Amino acid sequence: MRNLPGQHRARGKAETIFLVFCGVVAVVALALMVRHADDFDPLVELVRAEWSAVNEEFERTLEAFREVFGTAAPGEEDEAPALVVAARDGNGPLLMRLLAGGADVNVSDDEGRTPLMHAAEQGRVVIARVLLEAGADPELRDDEGRTAADHARRAGHDTLSELLEAP
Secondary structure (H helix, E strand, O other), rough: OOOOHHHHHHHHHHHHHHHHHHHHHHHHHHHHHOOOHHHHHHHHHHHHHHHHHHHHHHHHHHHHEEEEEEOOOOOOOOOHHHHHHHHHHHHHHHHHHHOOOOOOOOOOOOOOHHHHHHHHHHOOOHHHHHHHOOOOOOOOOOOOOOHHHHHHHHHHOOHHHHHHOOO
């Protein structure tokens, strides 16, 4: 059956109405998500887990690059160690995988800051506890002479600084 000019125009209006309706639904959904952000913690955790899988694949790719070429990947020389990045970004799954794989818990970046210092500065209590249980030394100092507790206190995370100073 052939489409007559009037039928084509009607189908175009229906599609436009449908698209406008979808746009309105999307805006309402976004507004509800913002208003009830705490209710979406499981979704956020799922996204973090998926992102962690992407990070793991990226780490495997970099390792393969090192094995094939015997050197770091381009641009990798200036980047912080993976454990520092995981602690700073609050990526618990990656942090756990790196620690399980034998990563040095007291590794430092180019400013002498350890994963514990980065976690403290960001107020990441759970990450800090995991690092402490894995043997992180809270007494280490960065290039400016600051400890993890100093970083936490400077960023306004007093409870965390007290945890780090506890014997």
